[in-house]
Amino acid sequence: MSPTRLKAPNVKLPAEYEAETQRQPQGMDRRRFLNYTGWLGILGSLAVSLLGFLRFLFPRVLFEPPTQFKAGLPADYAVGAVDTRFVASQRVWIIREENGFYALSAICTHLGCTPAWLATENKFKCPCHGSGFRRTGVNFEGPAPRPLERVRIALADDGQLLIDKGKSFRQEKGEWSSSDAFLNI
Ligand code: FES
Structure with a gap:
């Protein structure tokens, strides 16, 4: 006790x-x-x-950023030019040819760096390991194993170019002939 x-x-x-x-x-x-x-x-x-x-x-x-964006009116683009205005924000080049448009993904198919458009040499050049791509996107030098990918391009209801990075097309699979890979105008 x-x-x-x-x-x-x-x-x-x-x-x-x-x-x-x-x-x-x-x-x-x-x-x-x-x-x-x-x-x-x-x-x-x-x-x-x-x-x-x-x-x-x-x-x-x-939360991922939207894959689609509007890229202005077709008349805003010069024929024969590789337009780089959306590379920094969207990683996409828009190329206007005589008969229409295509949009190229600015992601190197080697290891994913962003190539630069060299207008004087008429080619895309990757700064990481030196891969080169023609203006069509086809690879021709360096370690990149395949062409750049194209992404869907269409006309929006308001007449602007509509780019959709969520849908891509690979040349080696024959997908560049898809109607969504080239916009005939
Ligand atoms: S990432 Fe482009 S060449 Fe390696």
Whole structure:
């Protein structure tokens, strides 16, 4: 049985008793401390569980930029020119020929760098490993294993060029002859 703290005045208690009564508050503090940490642990794990539950209320959606964009009116493009205005923002070149348009993906088919259009040499040149592509997109030098891809090009309702990077066409698969790979105008 634990000793009580009550003590009659002027009564000399045994030394062990005095020692025990001195130790008791520390014991109480330790118990209280363990009590608190126990509750803290329980509350902490409850909070983590609650956060995990709340996370499930929000869908894991990957927001990707739209694959389509409007590229202005056909009259904005010069015949015979490789237009580079959408390379930085969309990684697409738009090329106007005598009879229509095609859009080339500016993604090197070697390792994905962005080639540069060298108008004076009439070719696309990749700065990473030196692959070269003709204005049609066909590869002719460097390690690129295949031509650049073309992407869908059409006319929007308002008469602007409509480019869709979500649909691509590969020359080696015979897809460049698709009606969506070339816009006849
Ligand atoms: S990424 Fe273009 S040549 Fe390597």
